[in-house]
Every structure is written in C-alpha cells, then in structure tokens.
Amino acid sequence: MNALWSEARVKVSHRLAMHVQVERFRLSNATPMVTFTFDDLPKSAATFGADILESYGARGTFYVSGGLVGLDAPDWSSGSADDVVSLHRRGHEIGCHTFSHRRACDLDETSLAAEIARNRTYFHSLDPTMPVETFAYPFGYGSYARKHQLKSEFRTCRSIVPGVNNGEVDLQFLRAMPLIDRQMSRERIDMAFAEAANMNGWLIFYSHAVADVPSLYGCSPDLMTHALEAAARRNVPVLTMAEAFRCARA
Helix, strand or coil: CHHHHHHHHHHHHHHHHHHCCCCCEECCCCCCEEEEEEECCEHHHHHHHHHHHHHCCCCCEEEECHHHCCCCECCECECCHHHHHHHHHCCCEEEECCCCCCCHHHCCHHHHHHHHHHHHHHHHHHCCCCCCCEEECHHHCCCHHHHHHHHHHCCEEECCCCCCECCEECCCCECCEECCCCCCCHHHHHHHHHHHHHHCCEEEEEECCECCCCCCCCECHHHHHHHHHHHHHCCCCECCHHHHHHHHCC
C-alpha cells in the first residue's frame, strides 16, 4: 500500500511539473533551433554519436550522472571519465543528470542539493573549466516540489514530454522529442521540423546509445543522420542546450 501511495504521489508531482510553471519565459530566438541531447553517457553516444554531430559542424548536450560513469548498463557499454573530458574539450556540453541518477521526485530539497553538488564536484575534478548549466530529469520524471530549487541551480531543465517549445515556455520543464528508432519515424522527424519552422520554435531531441542495432532507448546512425540532414535542408542551427538558451533570451 505504501509503495502504491508513493507512486501515486510521484505521478501527481510529475503532472504538476508538466502544467504549473515556476515562471513564464518567452522565447526570443531569431530563427528555429534544434538541440540533440543524450542521456546517461553510453560509450557509443560519446564517441560515434559525437562524431556524427561533428561531421555536420554541430555539437550536442550530454546529460551525465557521475556515479554511472564507467558502469555498463544492461543495454550498452558506458563511457569513461576520459570520454566526458573529451566531449567537453571538443565543444560539446556536459549537463547534470544528478550524481546517482535518482528521480527528482524521490528527493527532498537537501538530497537533491547534495546530488547536484556531488555531480558538479565530480565534473570539476575532471576539468575545472567545465561549466554545468543545464539539467535533465532522470527517467523523465519531473517534480513540481523541486522546480523552484532547480531554477536556482540551472538555466534549463529538460523533460521527455513530447512537443516543440515555442512562445511562452517553462524553462524548468522543456519539452523534447525522442530520437529513438522504436518511438520515432523519419516522417515524424520531418513533421517536428516543419512545426518548429512554422512556430519559430526550439526542437529538442533526446536519445541514449547510438548503434546500428539500437537499444530500446537508442537510435541508429541512419535516424540521427536523417534528423541532421533535415536541419541542414531547412538551415536550422544545431545548438547545445546552453547555446540555444542564450539565443532564446537574445
């Protein structure tokens, strides 16, 4: 019964996070924008995925939990500390995903602060010049109770609730589209770009591993390349989360 009540509370908090903003922010970007993000630092994303982005002159945002670095997941091999440093020095953005990959809705204010501080300390131990400006909710679960706290720590927080961001947005719960073969088709990618173009919006993709045979939550190089080609055809700039935020407030 306690477990059921706990999960019910989590779902209510997540829905409140979706629909109740901490503050309204109006995007002021001059053109549509797209951002490619990757969660949990699969080795293939940090190497192969980053290489694909760079072949288009683009950079991505990699949401990393320091406690998972070097620990393989059931569906992929994990990147290393050297991969985190390499991504940063190649111009990609490193974002916070809590240190232990714990859901924000399961943490009180003190615990979340400790997770964020521990992750920042880990990143700065690798390279003191590494900024940590943006956050993604582990497992995609938002928390209304923690949104005010996250606002004071990060410029943006990314969810996995689908949609294109445009007009007035919630910076503590930005919407994103799955760049995941089992959830996204090439036609839907094209539709998302068309929507972003029509609304002068900010399109954010999220994924995990990048492999010819993608995992349940990963993408193939072909799907990723299709999305990058779609951006190139429409002259939509590919920006990191931090770069896009700076354009959005220009």
